[in-house]
Each structure stands twice: as C-alpha cells, then as structure tokens.
Amino acid sequence: MRLFNTQTQAIEPVVAPDGHVGIYVCGVTPYDTTHMGHAFTFLTYDILTRILRDLGHRVTYVQNVTDIDDDILRKSRELGLEWDELARRETAKYRADMRNLNALEFDHYVAATDHIAEMQDLIASLIEKDLAYVSNGSVYFSVERDPGFGKLSHLAPDEWLPIANERGNVPDDPNKRAPIDFIMWQAASPGEPTWDSPWGPGRPGWHIECSAMSMKYLGQTIDIHGGGGDLVFPHHECEIAQSEHATGITPFVRTWMHVAMVEYQGEKMSKSLGNLVLASTLLETYSADAIRLYLFSHHYRAPWEFLDDEMETWASIAGDLAEAVEFPAYGVDDVLDVSRQGERCLDALQDDFDTPTAIEELREIARLILEAPEEDDIREAQATLRHLGSLMGLTLST
Numbered sequence: 505m506r507l508f509n510t511q512t513q514a515i516e517p518v519v520a521p522d523g524h525v526g527i528y529v530c531g532v533t534p535y536d537t538t539h540m541g542h543a544f545t546f547l548t549y550d551i552l553t554r555i556l557r558d559l560g561h562r563v564t565y566v567q568n569v570t571d572i573d574d575d576i577l578r579k580s581r582e583l584g585l586e587w588d589e590l591a592r593r594e595t596a597k598y599r600a601d602m603r604n605l606n607a608l609e610f611d612h613y614v615a616a617t618d619h620i621a622e623m624q625d626l627i628a629s630l631i632e633k634d635l636a637y638v639s640n641g642s643v644y645f646s647v648e649r650d651p652g653f654g655k656l657s658h659l660a661p662d663e664w665l666p667i668a669n670e671r672g673n674v675p676d677d678p679n680k681r682a683p684i685d686f687i688m689w690q691a692a693s694p695g696e697p698t699w700d701s702p703w704g705p706g707r708p709g710w711h712i713e714c715s716a717m718s719m720k721y722l723g724q725t726i727d728i729h730g731g732g733g734d735l736v737f738p739h740h741e742c743e744i745a746q747s748e749h750a751t752g753i754t755p756f757v758r759t760w761m762h763v764a765m766v767e768y769q770g771e772k773m774s775k776s777l778g779n780l781v782l783a784s785t786l787l788e789t790y791s792a793d794a795i796r797l798y799l800f801s802h803h804y805r806a807p808w809e810f811l812d813d814e815m816e817t818w819a820s821i822a823g824d825l826a827e828a829v830e831f832p833a834y835g836v837d838d839v840l841d842v843s844r845q846g847e848r849c850l851d852a853l854q855d856d857f858d859t860p861t862a863i864e865e866l867r868e869i870a871r872l873i874l875e876a877p878e879e880d881d882i883r884e885a886q887a888t889l890r891h892l893g894s895l896m897g898l899t900l901s902t
Contacts, residue, residue: 505556505854507728508805510736510760511656515856519727519758524562526722527553530714530731530739531567531613534594535579538601539780540799540810541766541773545732547796547897548763548804548857550607552728554895555853566612566721568714569595572707573616574672577696587697588617601783606792606897612721616708620699622716623708627688629750636746639679641691641704647684650745656760657737668738672710686742688712711742715756719747729757733764767809781810790815793822793898800859800896821867825893826902828870829886837879842869846888853895866892 505518518525529549532542546567553565570576571591580587599613627643630636635649647653647664654661664684669675675683687709692698698705718726724747731740740760747756765772768779786795798818802808849865852858869889873882893900 525727527565527728528718529567531569533570533573534591537594537598538783544799545763564611567610568614568717571615614717616713623712626750635749643689644685656741715743715747724751724753726757728759730761733762763804764807794819825870826900828873829900833883835880839881840876840885842885845869849892
C-alpha cells in the first residue's frame with residue numbers, strides 16, 4: 505500500500521511494523537451530522553482499513569469524537585440544549601449514518617471528555633519543559649519554542665496567523681505571549697462545563713485532545729493519521745508540535761493522510777455555511793452502494809463538487825454491479841477470465857487509493873459477466889467482483 509504523505513509531499517509505502525497498522529482519524533464535532541463531506545472523509549478510512557486487512561495487516565482503527573468544543577457550546581445555546589445532550593444526540597446520529605453506509609465498526613471510538621487526565625499529563629510535561637506557559641488559569645503552547653513548527657503544512661510563518669484565525673484561533677487573547685500561540689487548557693468561563701486541573705478549573709483545547717487520545721490507543725508513533733484537508737493547519741500542525749516535544753520521539757506520525765473538501769452549490773460543504781447534503785436524506789432514496797460509488801468516483805485528494813443529478817447515474821451503476829453478482833451461473837464451458845481487471849483494480853487501490861480507476865475495473869468486470877455467452881462459467885468472475893466490491897464497502901445487493 506502506497507499513500508501520499510502530506511508531510512513529505514511524496515507517495516510512500518505504508519510502514520507496518522510487525523504487520524500492524526495503527527490508524528487514527530480525527531472525527532466529527534457532533535452537530536449537524538452527517539453530511540457528504542463527512543462521508544467522503546470517513547468512508548475513505550473505512551475502505552483503507554478494509555484494503556490493509558485484506559493485504560494481511562492487523563489494523564487498529566481509532567476515531568474520536570470532539571464532544572467538547574467552542575462550536576458544541578455555541579450550537580447548544582442556539583438550540584436551547586445542554587451541550588452534552590447535543591453531543592450524545594449528534595454522535596448517535598453520526599454512528600447510525602455510518603452503519604447505514606455500511607461502514608465498519610471502529611476498534612476504538614473515543615470521546616474527548618473521557619480522556620481529560622491524559623490531556624492534563626501531556627500539558628504538564630510541556631510546562632515542565634518550558635514549551636508551554638500558564639496565564640490566568642489557561643495554558644498555551646509557545647510556538648516560538650518549536651523551530652520545526654510548520655513542517656507539515658509547509659506554510660510560511662506569515663501565513664500561519666490568517667489561517668489559524670479562520671479556524672478557531674483568538675489572536676487578541678490578552679493571556680497570550682504571541683498571537684499564534686495555541687491554547688491547550690482554557691480557563692473556566694461562566695456557564696461553560698469545566699474540569700478540575702492543576703491550573704484551575706477549565707476545559708481542554710482542541711489540539712491536545714487528539715494528541716492524548718491517539719497516543720493512548722496507538723502509542724507514541726502513529727502509523728497513519730488522517731482527517732479532512734482543512735485539519736492540516738493548524739490542528740495537525742499543533743498536534744505534531746505538542747506530541748513530539750512531550751514525548752521526545754520523532755516522528756509522531758509516519759504517514760499523514762488528508763482527504764480533500766467536497767463543495768456544494770459553489771462553496772465548501774460545511775456546517776457553518778449550512779449547505780449540507782445529509783447522508784440520512786440521501787439514504788431515503790439511494791442505496792449505500794450508490795452513494796459510495798459516487799463519492800469514490802473522485803480521488804480522495806482532489807476537491808470536487810457534489811451534484812444532485814449525478815446520484816441517478818450511480819444508482820444505475822450500483823444496480824448493474826448487483827445484477828452481475830446475482831446473475832444466474834448456468835454455464836460450465838469456458839471460464840470467464842477477469843484476472844487482468846481484478847489485478848488492475850487491486851493495483852489501483854494500493855497506488856495512493858485510486859478509487860476512480862478501481863471502480864472502472866469493477867464496472868468492466870460486471871460488463872463482462874453480463875455480456876458473457878450463456879455457456880461460459882462466470883462463477884469465478886462473480887467471486888472476484890464480490891471480493892473487490894467488499895474492499896470498496898459495497899454490499900452488491902439489490
């Protein structure tokens with residue numbers, strides 16, 4: 505398996521020590537779930553896990569839910585709900601949507617609020633090393649103390665602040681020494697949930713959550729760390745900084761894998777903009793197979809726009825694939841040979857997750873089955889189609 509590594513900007517073999525691959529994926533902040541941008545991101549890692557296991561690797565797949573966050577608190581106030589009630593409701597909705605999209609269960613599905621102690625331990629180690637500082641009950645990472653900051657995103661220093669400000673940074677926080685310093689522990693504010701800490705009551709910052717949870721379940725070096733492309737900076741950049749300095753171990757992550765954004769009606773599909781195509785709504789009309797085929801007719805690293813009228817096309821294609829595996833197999837003469845198509849499909853999936861090419865090979869196998877002479881033995885070809893379809897998470901059922 506070869507994947508594009510965001511940090512090195514190169515396609516590299518997945519390193520699997522002892523045949524084991526640990527995958528950590530930054531999951532949802534649970535409100536307004538589950539839209540097609542979510543589905544494209546998280547089903548990418550679902551298929552990746554299937555492929556790696558098919559190749560013989562032991563895979564531990566960890567995904568988190570950011571169940572305490574500024575956005576959760578804001579949305580809960582808008583709706584007049586308790587923050588934890590909103591988080592539980594939306595998390596349950598997300599997990600139901602993923603099951604209905606035929607996603608595998610995670611080996612560990614972990615909530616930020618269950619790992620406060622691990623976060624505090626990491627923060628304390630960074631304070632002790634003079635990489636973080638306490639200010640009026642909040643704790644910040646001092647970016648100037650990390651000469652390698654920016655090595656994931658490859659952004660110039662003058663680009664950091666504008667992007668960080670768009671994604672939750674508060675540059676004029678009077679407790680900061682520098683506008684780019686990021687918060688790891690946020691002092692209590694009136695009406696917000698808090699936890700006790702050595703620095704006073706408060707709640708964790710966003711970035712420290714994923715460092716603590718990923719290392720608890722996968723160790724101090726993660727094989728594959730993923731998420732949407734909008735997490736490269738500042739979220740994943742900050743994760744690297746605090747994790748590698750806390751442990752003294754480099755690299756924190758061997759392969760950084762990021763999924764491109766999905767647009768809708770000319771803009772990035774996002775909860776903040778409200779231009780959402782929800783999985784639950786689509787599933788009322790279309791099968792999980794049709795949705796998966798449409799999503800993965802696009803390469804995971806290429807931004808694209810969701811077009812409503814494309815779904816009918818992919819529903820028809822899903823029907824063709826299902827018909828091919830269910831087609832009566834009466835013939836016993838010449839064996840239909842689809843080995844070349846099968847090899848090309850597997851090669852595509854292993855070559856930086858080239859799902860568009862893989863889908864074209866699935867369609868070709870289905871065509872050969874459906875157009876085969878009646879006397880041909882199509883059973884092996886059907887078994888190949890079922891197996892390759894399962895790697896894509898397809899049920900191939902009508």
